[in-house]
Amino acid sequence: xxxxxxxxxxxxxxxxxxxxxxxxxxxxxxxxxxxxxxxxxxxxxxxxxxxxxxxxxxxxxxxxxxxxxxxxxxxxxxxxxxxxxxxxxxxxxx
Numbered sequence: 682x683x684x685x686x687x688x689x690x691x692x693x694x695x696x697x698x699x700x701x702x703x704x705x706x707x708x709x710x711x712x713x714x715x716x717x718x719x720x721x722x723x724x725x726x727x728x729x730x731x732x733x734x735x736x737x738x739x740x741x742x743x744x745x746x747x748x749x750x751x752x753x754x755x756x757x758x759x760x761x762x763x764x765x766x767x768x769x770x771x772x773x774x775x
Contacts, residue, residue: 691718696726703727 695716702712703723713720736743 691722697730699723700727700730704730 699712699716699718700723702715703709704727709720709723709727712718713723716723
């Protein structure tokens with residue numbers, strides 16, 4: 682393995698697969714070696730999954746949050762369109 686001064690980046694899929702193996706009963710060190718990951722990183726990912734586990738299944742609140750953001754953005758776009766139309770009319774470009 683080539684050492685660099687930059688932190689390695691891992692895909693979300695790889696992280697999830699490695700964490701699933703550890704949660705399934707495999708040894709952390711063994712799994713880390715298999716994926717060429719530092720065991721500390723793997724433990725950190727596992728902790729994050731365990732802490733945020735309930736949120737993974739609370740799709741309703743996440744969907745509602747995104748729907749609210751979308752509605753806010755649509756309202757803002759509508760407001761800006763009205764402002765643009767007003768300014769075009771005011772400047773005589775309509």
